[in-house]
Amino acid sequence: MRIAIIGAGVAGLAAAQRLRTAGLAPVVLDKGRGPGGRTVSKRTPLGAVDLGAQYFTARHPAFREAVARWQRDGVVAEWPVAPRVLPEGRVAAGGPRYLACPRMSMLARHLAEGLDLRLAVRVAGLRSGAAGWTLETDTQGVLGPFDRVLVTAPAPQTRELLEGVAPALAEAAARAGMAPCWSLAVALETPLPALPDAAFVNAGSLGWIARSGSRPGRMHEAECWALHGSPAWSAGMLEADGETVTNALLDALATLAGERPRCLAAVPHRWRYARATAPLEWPAGYVADGALLVAGDWVADGRVEGAWLSGGAAADALLEGAGLASARG
DSSP, rough: OOEEEEEEEEEEHHHHHHHHHHHHHOOEEEEESSSSSGGEEEEEEEEEEOOOOOBBBBHHHHHHHHHHHHHTSSSSEOOOOOEEEEEEEOOOOOSSSEEEETTTHHHHHHHTTTTTTOSSSOEEEEEETEEEEEEEEESSSSEEESSSEEEOHHHHHHHHHHHOOOOOHHHHHHOOOOOEEEEEEEEESOOOOOOEEEEEEESSTEEEEEGGSTTTOOOOSSSEEEEEEEHHHHHHHOOOOOHHHHHHHHHHHHHHHOOOOOOOEEEEEEEEEEESSSSSTTTTSSETTTEEEEOOOTTTTTSHHHHHHHHHHHHHHHHHHTTOOOOOO
């Protein structure tokens, strides 16, 4: 069976590894320069910084088993932190929090091992023919034909890609709201002792803060922080320039800390589709229409774990259709 997977985030990579373990050779395409989607990190003057997902949790037994395996492999570590909720100061609910080491993108690199991964390839359209599905790309021409296509892109991109060929799947994607997020990595001249190592912020422009030095495997000479704008603020500032965003988030951090150390370096990043605000929570974990399937965090529950489970469920459906046994990976 010839399978194409569009999107090399956690869902796409989880699906591809499940298929590879069962003996198939899916082609994984992503428009980015590296795998990982919103779990990517970026090399900057500050060192490697996590600009997207800050951690993940593990509730489902299958995902807990995978996390334990990644820990044994040295890819993942538990983050010994108890995030606060500000300005109240109470401890946030939730179980253990995990992250990849020494940066979040290492999880995607681990999941991508052995795959036919084609990066910097944007799929602009799909076309159905007698031999199967072909993919129209910006850089590699027409690829295929494929017997099955799994789309794991963010909901708005999935809707745009499928609305002309699979209206039911496009309509499902349209129901899943996604919010933007401005992310900022900063290096400060002096520490901020008044702040906790991590916190959810329920006031003003900030939604999340984390001291990078508290995260396992992170090595920074300066006092580095990851800041996320709140969903509402990020949406209102979506088209703002990086300098404006940087100054606004630093002002908000200074208000929380009661002081504003000199900023040595700052790296802003805009995520247009950062969080699934209205995930479908589809019981099967994926949605299918004939030879086309969609999966991702927005199909499940909006979390990294949900993306992994969704991709695995889609892979299991593909294997069942091919008469092959599933293999957890």
